[in-house]
Amino acid sequence: MAQVIKKRQGRPPTMENPRGRILDEAAALFARDGYESASLGSLADAVGVTKAAIYHYYPNKKEIYEAIIVQTLEGLLSHVTRRLDENMTPSEALSSFMSAHAEYFEANYHGFVTMLVGFGGMENSAFIVDAQKIRRNYEGKLRNIIEHGVADGHFRQVDPSVTTRAVLSMLNWMVRWFKPGGERSAVSFAEEYCDLILGGLRLQT
Numbered sequence: 001m002a003q004v005i006k007k008r009q010g011r012p013p014t015m016e017n018p019r020g021r022i023l024d025e026a027a028a029l030f031a032r033d034g035y036e037s038a039s040l041g042s043l044a045d046a047v048g049v050t051k052a053a054i055y056h057y058y059p060n061k062k063e064i065y066e067a068i069i070v071q072t073l074e075g076l077l078s079h080v081t082r083r084l085d086e087n088m089t090p091s092e093a094l095s096s097f098m099s100a101h102a103e104y105f106e107a108n109y110h111g112f113v114t115m116l117v118g119f120g121g122m123e124n125s126a127f128i129v130d131a132q133k134i135r136r137n138y139e140g141k142l143r144n145i146i147e148h149g150v151a152d153g154h155f156r157q158v159d160p161s162v163t164t165r166a167v168l169s170m171l172n173w174m175v176r177w178f179k180p181g182g183e184r185s186a187v188s189f190a191e192e193y194c195d196l197i198l199g200g201l202r203l204q205t
Contacts (some may be wrong), residue, residue, distance in 0.1 A: 015047075018057060019057050021047055022047055022057060022064065023064065023067055023068050023071055023111075024110075025043060025046040025047045026043050026064045026065070026068060026114075027110035027113075027114045028046070028110040029042060029046060030065065030068070030110070030114045031109070031110040031113035031114055032110075035061075035065055035114075039061075040054055040055075040061055043061075043064075062124070063127075065114065066122050066123070066127040066128075066131075068111055068114045068115065069114065069115045069122065069127070069131055070127055070130045070134070071111065072108060072111035072112060072115045073130075073131055073134040073135060073138070075104065075108060075111075076101065076104050076105075076108075077134055077137060077138045077141075079100055079103070080100040080101055080104065080138070080141065082100075083096045083099070084096055084097065089154065090145055090146075090148055090149030090152070090154045091149070091154065091198055091202070093148075094145050094146075094149070094194060094197070095191070095198075097141070097142055098190040098191070098193060098194045099187050099190050099191060099194070101171050101190065102174070102185075102186035103186065105171070105174065105175070105178075105186055106178075106180050106187070109179075109180050112175055113175055116175050139168065142167060142168065143161060143164040146158070146160040146163045146164060146201075147160045149201065154202075155201040155202065156201060156202070167193075167197060170193050171190060171193070174186060
């Protein structure tokens with residue numbers, strides 16, 4: 001990830017993984033209160049440090065916000081990539097992709113809420129480049145699954161780009177209504193979505 005070099009302020013917090021702690025607490029704050037309503041003072045209280053300690057790592061709220069987006073995208077890409085295997089059939093790969101996406105979403109719910117609400121509003125050029133590169137890589141993995149399925153006759157002839165956008169829209173829309181801790185996991189919904197999608201993708205015999 002590209003690093004934005006800024007003059008540090010304040011005394012560094014004496015805690016383990018301070019950057020990660022700040023981003024995690026900020027994501028929870030932004031997801032709960034919204035970006036505009038959240039303050040660095042509230043963030044400092046949540047982390048248990050002074051505002052000066054926050055400024056030591058991040059010069060302003062916007063940079064914290066954008067760092068959360070990049071961190072969430074990086075984690076999502078890494079998590080889903082580990083679940084994919086080149087020996088999987090296209091149907092198995094699609095199922096694994098969707099389940100892994102939902103699993104990471106539920107485990108990193110606040111980061112996801114922040115990312116999906118804030119991606120279009122990024123301003124820092126270094127963070128934008130990182131986020132766009134990761135997102136293209138992520139979408140490319142799903143598109144490759146669809147393309148391979150169509151190419152080998154496992155799936156019927158569909159536009160891989162359109163299908164990719166449809167799958168990601170279904171998965172990402174969960175952020176609007178899903179809440180962790182309910183009777184059903186996000187993975188169970190993703191599995192149901194996958195069954196619906198595969199029913200429309202498979203060649204009829």
